[in-house]
Amino acid sequence: MESRGSYKLLIVDNEPLILEELEEFLSDHSLPCVTCSSPQEAIQRFHEDSEINIVLSDLYMPGMTGIEMIAHLRASADKRIFETILLSGQSDKQDIILALQNGVSDYLSKPLDLDATLASIRRLCEVIEQRREAVGLDTIFKRLQSISSSLEEVYQDISQVRKPGQPPEHAPRPANIDEASPLAKLSPRQFEVARLIAKGLSNYQISHELSLSENTVKLYVSQILRITRLQNRTQLALALAPREYP
Incomplete structure (x- = not known):
């Protein structure tokens, strides 16, 4: 189970310079990163590393778009908690709508403003924390329901x-x-x-x-x-x- 405040990023882009720039910048802000140059490699790394909980992906890449890759991750991640950011040099409104429909959490335009990128990641860290707490509360609630049911049986017996x-x-x-x-x-x-x-x-x-x-x-x-x-x-x-x- 992930601990509170634990975050790891998966960055997917077929441009090596962008991967290098983002990894260096985010690592300087205590955000560990895994980089991949293709969606296929990213899907494999995502499933191999359960600590990854934020995915930054370019929109247009050979073989599969970032939207298709994120949709695949959503469909195969079961109950895993993670958030996603789509990066694109184009600002097509239809792409943004399609991205949001497929579970993309945020959309950033290239060339990237690194401070804005960091701010978006920080916001998603808060979202992840809220989702973790919600899962924790749901688990506690179910346990309390079980205990309450057990106590009711025992109290009936006591009477x-x-x-x-x-x-x-x-x-x-x-x-x-x-x-x-x-x-x-x-x-x-x-x-x-x-x-x-x-x-x-x-x-x-x-x-x-x-x-x-x-x-x-x-x-x-x-x-x-x-x-x-x-x-x-x-x-x-x-x-x-x-x-x-x-």
Whole structure:
């Protein structure tokens, strides 16, 4: 995964002097560059180097235009975050429209104003950072949703825990549990998880056995150990071992 503030540029142009000028200028501003003289070479380098996240490309090159190359990168990059700048000595309005339609982020005219080029790159660095943060927030949100779902399952189960003297509301536990035992305080689902722990199943295996998420199983295990005042799964297994529960 790319770290915050990490940027690497791919410069594509069939004019060696432009490649050399841009690489030297951008390197002086702490922006590492990879240079390619053809779209075909650039496509290969882009896929080989996952750190590349800004592409500067000339518009007209032999074999493939910069627009076609960028469209290819967009189509094959899956969820990779990167931005693009198209460079051209011509200012055809139709080219600009076509470039934007194919995912080009910015359009600069040749001969290049190096300061304007740097400013455009800096803007795209900010865009990349915003996109990274959005992806990070989306990941956190999905994790929170999963945890929330797991907690809801557990809270529903907590509400079903039988208090002393109350009849069981769901499937009864084995009859040979001593009412004074901490095991008697477990809800039917908690006891079911405890029984599978005693059989040596992992959290992952228990989650499949009971059709629960692994996060939910972890919460159950934590609850069971707290309620029974046992230190670990081994002690729980030993506490259940003398009893032959189905």
